[in-house]
Amino acid sequence: MGHKIYAYLDERIRISSLMGFLLNEPMPGGSRWAYIPGSMVFFVLILQFITGMMLAFYYGGTPDHAWDSVNYIDHLTYNGVGVGRLIRGIHYWGSSIMVIAVGIHLLQVFLWGAYKRPREIMWLVGVVLLGLTMTASFSGYLLPWDERAYWGTIVGTNMIGLVPFVGEAIKDAIRGGVGLGALTLSHFFTLHTMILPTLFILFVMLHMVIFRRVGPAGPFSGSPEKLEATKDTFYPRQVLMDAFGMLGIFIFILALAILHPPGLESVANPSNAAYNPTPAWYFDWIFELLKLIRPEIVGVVGLPVLIAVVLIFLPFIDKKPVRSPFRRPFAVLSTLFVLTAMLVLSLMAENGYKKLVDVDRAAMLRGQTVFNTAGCMGCHTLFGKGGKIGPDLSEEGLVGHSVHWLTVQFVNSKAHFPDSIMPDFTYLTPQQQHDLAMYISSLGRMNWPDPTKTP
């Protein structure tokens, strides 16, 4: 049967010739594990496409529905399996892994000297794809429309606004107005789900077409005769290695999605000026660097321009044909320097962020009972209900108080605020104080009502 279909198609669309072209690509020096990063990027991109389409199935791209729809996805279960959270988790972690895979791919091409003549154009197309990847992660950040998304995008777009002369206009064009609102969200949604995927498809195709025109660069050492003698075809050995790599990366993303599902903070609240936004981890180093560079404008404009200029002009400046990293000490040392700097800056940035309490779910639920029975709602407001004497606690978990600070606050609030009128809840047992602190730390961060269970 399969044979007949194959023969039928072969006669009409010459499928064997096509497959031969795709699979019998000659690889000088033979197949290697070192050649899989490009395929890994491609695989994660496909994964993002598929899970992204799935998320769009249930996503509502307006400020009054976006958060609710993401919370709905988080609660979608089928036969007891949290499929919604899983799909969102794959997309969420997929974006991080994609950035890593793109970074590894770029680094390898650089160290292998594979961007040199005649592969300069392929390198440039790759630089465009890097930009698309970064734009995709930036635009996807806003879509859940929670506090992190909103304030992160406020800062990100404000940075664009600092660019001299045109910045303000570009910022307003991106936001669809002066402020961040409904048009910003639909702009970002359109960018993220229509414009970027289209550009991705075009540039990935271009990348691959050029790749097949010039062929793989192959190893950086070895005589042409030796490479010729050890030549292999793409199929089956390299394809098998790629497939193993894809399975590995898939399991890794799946594990992250299951063990560390993405969070959802409380819905974007433009009046919560106390919110302390942090960027996605791969922008940490830029975040830290911008704090060091003064005046600010130099960093905001200079840094991306510098990165773009270096990447774009690299193959045209570095024209020596020598490819081995062992004979390019400057290239290798500067790579090491940049990587170390990025790592140190990222660690510094992470260190500077307020650590939110790692909430223990069981303790949080016990603490909720304590909260409801101890009379907290008499003075405090929670999600629109309760008293007005004390502060609103709806987003208290995002403030970043430690468990210790909170327990002191329960039993002796004057230690923090001398004028505090809050009663001292000294009758709470240490266990209850701890549980209550866990519950307070969860507020605005998790434990949202399940919209699939309507009353």
Add this chain to the structure above:
Amino acid sequence: MDKEVTYRVGIPVMGVRGESLGRLEKVLLMESRHQVTALVVRSLDSMHILPLDRVTELNAAEIRTNVTPEELHGFPVFDPTQYEEVPPWFFPPGHHIELGALVTIKPLDVREQGEEDALTRRAFMGRSVAILAAAIGVSLLVPIGGYIMAAATTPVKDSWRDLGVKLQDLPMDEPVSHSFRAFSVSGWMRVPEERSVWLIRHSGVSDPQSEPEDKILGLDSPLELANSDPRLTVLSPICPHLGCEPQWHKGQKLFICPCHHSIYQLNGKRIGGPAPRPMDQLPVRIASDGSISVIYEQFAIGIAAKKRLA
């Protein structure tokens, strides 16, 4: 291992008497059989296909055949559209043919392990790739299937609703379309919705039209059987044919659907038109003070059975 030999495209092809027939131009093969079938020989005036069984000797410097120059012209002329690239499994161990400068194919497997082994190895690797791809595909498609089905199979949650009307306030033997507010739920959204039911208060149990047709035909579910009242029939406003809303025609004392003219009696019995079943009776409870509660069930459209949408 044999000494490596390269046959270049362009090497002379010799005839039976040692005279030149032309030069090797291309190699033709039957891909489905994994077999080289013919060589294309370029003579001075044209190209001819030379079957491989006429080749007597392959030699790095030349190819010898048992064909005469005159005979060569009897072979079919090469049709360029038949040309295929040479696949890697073609070459005998220790040998390969270079097709011009750009395309050189010399598979590792064939050279090192002989053709038989190489094909097994190749097939094994191909199968492994298929298994890995299937593993990824299935473990991605299964959650996606669940993800799509999770919303599709969300149960319709309907509960008892007090209609805010009392039995004693209803007219006798005259259907009343009673509207009430409800919510329709889709995903994360609850949208307020106006719904209506037909309320038919019966003057006497003796009235032949007081017994709902659903009950007579045995279409009711246990929920509807357990919650019915001889004093009142509640009918769904939705026509079981295609979902329009039948209207009560006072003069004729009939429900007539405006879309396709399905006609029903007071108790929901279909007496004309394309509808597959009577109008659907809904579960009803009447409290001691006469207040009426119903469950607004919805049923599959267009079938004879009264199948509740879950």
